Every structure is written in C-alpha cells, then in structure tokens.
Amino acid sequence: MRTWLAAWSVTALLAATAAHAADDPLKICLDEDRPPLSVHHKGKPEAGFDVLLAQAIAERMGRPLKIQWFESKLDEDSSPQLEANALLSDGRCALVGGYALTQDSLVKPGMKTARLPDFAGATRDDRRRRVALGVLAPSQPYIYSPMTVVLGPKAKGRGITDIGDLAGLRLAIESGSLGDAILMTFDKGRLIDSITHLVPGRDDLLGALARGDHDATLIDLGRFDAYRAAHPDTAITASGYYYPIGANRGYVGLASDPALIDAVNKALTDLAAAGKIAEFGKQSGLTYLPPREPAILGDVWMKIIQR
Template identity: 35%
Template sequence: MLNRVFKWRGVVLAAALIGLAGAAFAQVEGGKPALAVCMSEDNAPLSMARKGQLSGFDVKMAEAVAQELGRPLRLVPFESELEQDANFAIEVNALLSAGVCDLVSGFPLLATDLGQPGRLKAKPPDYPGAKRPRDRADVTLGNVVASHPYQGMALQLVQREDAPRANGLGELRDQKIGAVAGTLEGTLIATYQGGALLPDMVSMGKLDDRWAALESGKVDAMLMPSTAWDVYRTRAAAPLRLRAGPPQSLGINVGWVALAGKPELIEAVNRVAAREAQLQQWAQDVGLQRLPPTEPAVARELSLAALLKP
C-alpha cells in the first residue's frame, strides 16, 4: 500500500512540474486539439507503462487513429481498481465523462457495459495529474459507444514441458492444476464437470507468481489469458520450460470506446481496425497473438458453457 502511495505521489509531482507548465501546448498543437487516449498501464502486450512511457499494440493503433484525425496524440495511462469493488467499465466511463480522455482502448465488448451506465456518478481511477483519491470528485457518467472490435479474447492451457500433454481440461486428471482464487480461470478449473478437478487443484492467491509455480513444479498446469502467455514467451530469459495449447476463445472481443455524440472518433478507430495487414504486423512487433474478433461483435454475456465442455 505504501509503495502505491509513493508511486502515485511521484506521478502527481511529475505532472505538476512538467504537465502544468506546458498544459496549453499539450492540449493544442498546430491549431488542433490533442487526441487524448487513455489505456491501461498494466495490460501487456496491448498496453503497458514503463518509466512513464506507454508501449504496446494499442499505442500503435492510437498513433494511426491520431493520424487519421490529423491531430497530435496524447497518451494517458491509468491504473484500474481504485477501490476493491471497482468496475472497469464504470472507471472507463468516468475517465471519458471527466474529460480526461477522448478514447479508451482495450475495452471488453459486453452489451451490459455499453450505452447507459448502471449508476449516475463515479470517481475516475488513478492517472497522471489526478487528485488524491479522497479529494477526487464524482463525475456524472455519460453513455458509452464502442468501435468495431480489433482483437479477440482467449484462454490457454499452459503446462510444464515434462507433464503429460493435455488437449483440454478433461485430460488434466492426476496433474497438479493451479487455480487463482477470484479469477475466471480459477472458476473454470473449480467448476469443471461439477468439480472433477478439485482433488488435483492447487489454490493460489492473486499475488502469487504463477510462472514460478509452474517452473518450480509446484503446479503442472494452469489456465491463463492468452495475453499472459504472450508476455511470458517474449520475456523469458531462460529456455522455455513450459508449453501452451491452442487459444480457446471466450466469445468476447476488445474494442475502443468514446462518449456518445463523437462519431468521428469511433469512425477513425474503425478505419484503423479494418487494416488487417497492418494489425498483423503490429501484433508481430509487440509479441501479441493475433486473435481475429468473433461474432457477435458485442457479446450479450460471458458464457462458460463452451469452455466447460469435456
């Protein structure tokens, strides 16, 4: 908690010393207002913040969107989960409604999170220049609209190389299966075929190092988001001692969102999202598995039925 407070104060101080002095230039350059794009600081390889700089697939898209609109680009990293009961969709809406950004990338396209919000007001999450959480005012939320999807979401079964190869959850019996409490992946493991994998399940906390657990042999297999595997396979210093099965689609896509009433922003994102060859190249550049969006573009709900099949 103390580290988080120190980190937050450092970001605010930097904004005070640098951002305030050049605010006018940051907002308007060459007579056109900057396009402010918010993206998660911890969503690699889509977006990630390191030493104050954002990088990743979404950054490359943002640069292309700004070029489409003929506007300079201003990237704004944000940190989700300001509160324990934080809702990502509401936090994104608050960022847009507060005028912190014009667009937000990396948004899971669920129908319940678009359009009219489920509450009237909310506080934006942490971002450079934000007031302290206790001093941060609630903002009235607006209606959120989405772009076309640009990436699908999937889970992958990751195993130790010396474990018997499994082609699905049904072939994991007698293997030590890691399950992180409070995650979709952990829920899938715990509920598979009415708890068939519970005798072999190893419960883990959200702060536990999943890769260390796999490499040390504490667990033999884990179900993970495909993006987590992307990050691991591109940064592993030692030869990989793990393998991953094919991605299994969650039936949810990722898109960009803006407040209703700004169709030019969404149209620009849609034009960039239609450049499949360029998307493929960007994915290769950042180590992202290119997962084409699935139908429907906006899912009505998350269905676990397909993932729980034998």
Template identity: 80%
Template sequence: MRALLAGAITAMLLAAATMSARAADEPLKVCLDEDVPPLSAHHRGKPDSGFDVVLAQTIADRLGRPLKIQWFESKLDEDSSPALEANALLSDGRCALVGGYALTKDSLVVPGVKTAKLPDFDGATRDDRRRRIPVGVLMPSQPYIYSPMTIVLGPKAKDRKITDIGDLAGLRLAIESGTLGDAILMTYEKGKLIDDITHLVPGRSDLLGELERDAFDATLLDLRRFDAHRAAHPDTKITASGYYYPIGANRGYVALETDEALLDAVNKVLSDLQSTGKLAELGRASGLTYLPPREPAILGDVWLKILNR
C-alpha cells in the same frame, strides 16, 4: 447582391477551413491501462510500449491528429468496475477513447448509477481522487483483437497434448482464486478437476513463476499474460499448449455515445488496418500472439456460457 452572396460563401468556407484546421491540431486523446503488457505499458524510466500504444499512434496518424495518451491504473479488487472507470475517464474529458476494452454485454450496459469515481491516472491530484463524475453511456468501436484464455504448461507437462479442459486431469493445477479461470476449472464436468486444483491469491502469488519453478504442471489464464511472461523471460521453461478456451472476448475502443462521429472515423481506419494485415503486423511487432476478432463481436453472459458447457 451577387457580390454580397459570394462574400458570405467565402467567409463560410474560410470559417469551415479554420474549424477543420483547429480539429486537426487537437490531439486524439486515448486512455490506456499502464500495466497490461504487451497491450500497453508505462513505467518510469522506460519508454512506453505495447500493441495498443502503436495502434493508437497509427490511428492518430491516419486521422491527421497528434496523439496524447492518458495513462491510468485499474485496480483489481471487489470494489472496482472497469466499465465505470472507463466511463468516468471519458465523461471527465480525460480522453475521447479508452483502448484495449473488453467488449462484453455486461461492460456496455447503461450505468445503473449517475456518478462514478475516477481511477488513479497520471497527473491526478488529491481532489481528483475524491471527485465523483457524472457518467454517460458507452459506445464500442468495432473490435480489433481477440483475447482468449489459454492453458500454459510447466516443464514436466510440456509434452501433454491439450485439446480440451478434460485433458488436464491428473496434472497439478494452479489457478488464481475468484478469476474466470477459477470458475472454468472448478465447474468443469461438475467438479471433475477439483482435487487437482491449488488456489493462489491474485496479486500476492506469482502464478507463472510457480509454474516456472515446477511447483505445478498447468494453469489457465489470459493469453496476454503468457505473452508478457515470455517477453520478460526469453529463456522460460513453461510452454503454450496451443489450446484456447472457446469462450473469449474481443477488445476494441469505447467512447461516449455523443462521440459517434469519432467512432465512425476510427472504425474506418480499423477496417483498413484489418483488411491489409496491418493489425496482425503491429501485434507481432509488439510481442503479442495476435488473433483477429471473432463473432460475436460483443460477448454475452460469459458465466452462463461456462456453467452450461
């Protein structure tokens, strides 16, 4: 009897070891946007790069798993929904984690629809572009970086001290229509800056290029975009004001709520990387102005916050 019991235990241990080995061999699949440098970038003929790329590799290494990145393209149009696109990628098994995800209350609500379309992704077929995917519920990791908006100054305004949005009065302001920055500037003190603002069309105008050419004095945009411009133009004449708009969002990973065990493991790695200063080190090495996560971890209704300021 004892021999039979010992044999059964040995078999169970061997099976568990085999399953563990298989899990270690399975790639950690992470979905990343292909064109948001210096967070992540994937372009033909160039090596993959960005903070989220090296972070994903670091996490995979800590978990003892190979990394597989699924690149996707997020369209900036009225019909797109980053939350549903991320959900569709996860629900279709394209990845287990979506990185660089803005952690806001709106982006983490239970979907109001049962299915969603996949975004364009590397390797997508014609059928993939037509399919609708039954979606699940998203669950966030702990945040790993804070992404604020910042004021960037043109050559003639480089010495202007900016401590608040009101310090922009009298400058030639450029902003992309329909963006968060547009809402902030247009509603500041009930329209105080409206006469100074020129609107540009997103995707059709080169906002920072216009600032570089001294067509405007200042703009308000994601800090990431200025980092990317500075990396691409080391001799740039536009400068960071050092001012960060007080309402910003943390970024982290999202997974389906059924992958809670994976998120727990990822959170343990992120906590260690944060406490040892490794996250800041990876950010600097990627050309990113790294700012640690801030409270609240998940941003609430940003529009109400802006309108009430």
C-alpha cells in the same frame, strides 16, 4: 458581391474549423501496466500493441495523438467499466483502448457517478471527487483475447485439445478468476480435487508453475505473452489450446460522439486490410488473434455453466 462574400466567409469558416479539428489531439486512455498491450513506466519509453495501434489510428485521422495513462485497480472492488466511463465522462480522453467487449461491460451503469482511477497528472482533488457517468459505445473489435492453457516443465509437450485433457495434472488457478470458474465447474466438478487455489496479487501463479510446483493453469493469453517477454528463458510453455469462450477487445467512447466511433471504425478497417494490426502484434511480442464472432460477448458466466 455580397452573396459571394457571404459564401466565401462560410467556406473560410469551415476550412478554419477543419484545420482546428486536425490540430486537436486524439486523446486515448491506456492502462500503464498491461504488457504487451500497453506499458508506460517512469523513465522508460511507452510501448505496446495498443500504443502502436493508437499512433496509426491518429495518423489515419490526421490528428496528433495524446495518450492519457492511467492505473487500473487490482482489488476485488474495482470495475474496468466504471473506470473507463469516469475517464471518458471527465474528458480525460475520447477513447479507452484495450477494452473487453462484453454485453455486461457496455450496459448503462447502475450508478450515476464514479471515482476516477489514478491517472498521470491526477491531483489530490481528482482522487477524491466523483464524476457523472455517461453511456459507453464500442468500436468494432481489433483483437481476440482468449484464455489459454499454460504448461509447467513436467507437463511440457502434453497434448491439450479440451479442458478434459487436464485430468491427472496438478492444476493451479487464482481464486475468483474466470479460469477458476471454468476449471471448477467443468464436467460437474470433475477436476476439483486436482486444483490448488492461489491468492491473486499475493501468490506468483506463473512463477510457481515455472518452478514445477504445478503442472498447468488457465489464464489470459496476453498475460502469458507478458510473462514470456519478461522471462525469455522460462520453463513454462504454451499448450496451443484456446478456451472456446473469449472476448474481443476494442475501443470504447461515449455514445454522445458517434462520429468519432465511425471514424475509428474506418481507420481500423483500413489498418486490418493492410495487415498493419497483425504486424503491430508481432512487433509487440503479442500472440495476435483476429477478432471473432460474436463481436460483443454475451453472458460469459452462463456460457461456462452450460458447457
């Protein structure tokens, strides 16, 4: 009788623990201003590809979803790696979505602490304090995010199959960007005299392209999708060319919780097999490209220089 009661008590405890886990929200951090991946502005409903995907993953895991919105810094001193690590290490969320999966973004941080990015609900103390950092662990990727050539009205219809096809066009690029490195180093600097550098955050790169001030640029595909959604009548067009070196995006969590990463990977596999992830991209106005090998991109700068 005592043995039966003990066994029943253990079973009841496990059941209660499982029920509690099911009620525990799956907390995912998303950038509040990264359309069409994730958007959350005051007074407007949350939207974006990563929002739909997060909802589907939480549903697959049988847990309610709680999104922690944060604002990524745009200055040159910002570090997406440290921002994500601080949010995770502070317990603001268990996963950060839309994370670029590169080797240098997943290494153990060189500093022990970092400040939190601004996030919804942050207090004055939150903005001042530093958080002890952990070690990041990635999920499997769920989308490929390449650079693409975008054409201005005077270059519409120009066939682009390689960076070399940009010769003779008036090129614009934001200083210090990945696109800047690609264009400036191409074929030992062959395009340098055709490049106009703009200041990020001050100059409107795509607006200048739409006005016809320049003929072409090289930017992240998602950024073009966002501009096109906000300006449906824009004169700029997609070239259809994707630079061959791009990064996958996925989730990142803490290495101290491998079970969570395993559960997320299973949900991603199931959703991809059902065609749901591509469907979420279409619903969000995103040019969806499935993940590509390598799952985690190596030294992108060396790859660019060696091309």
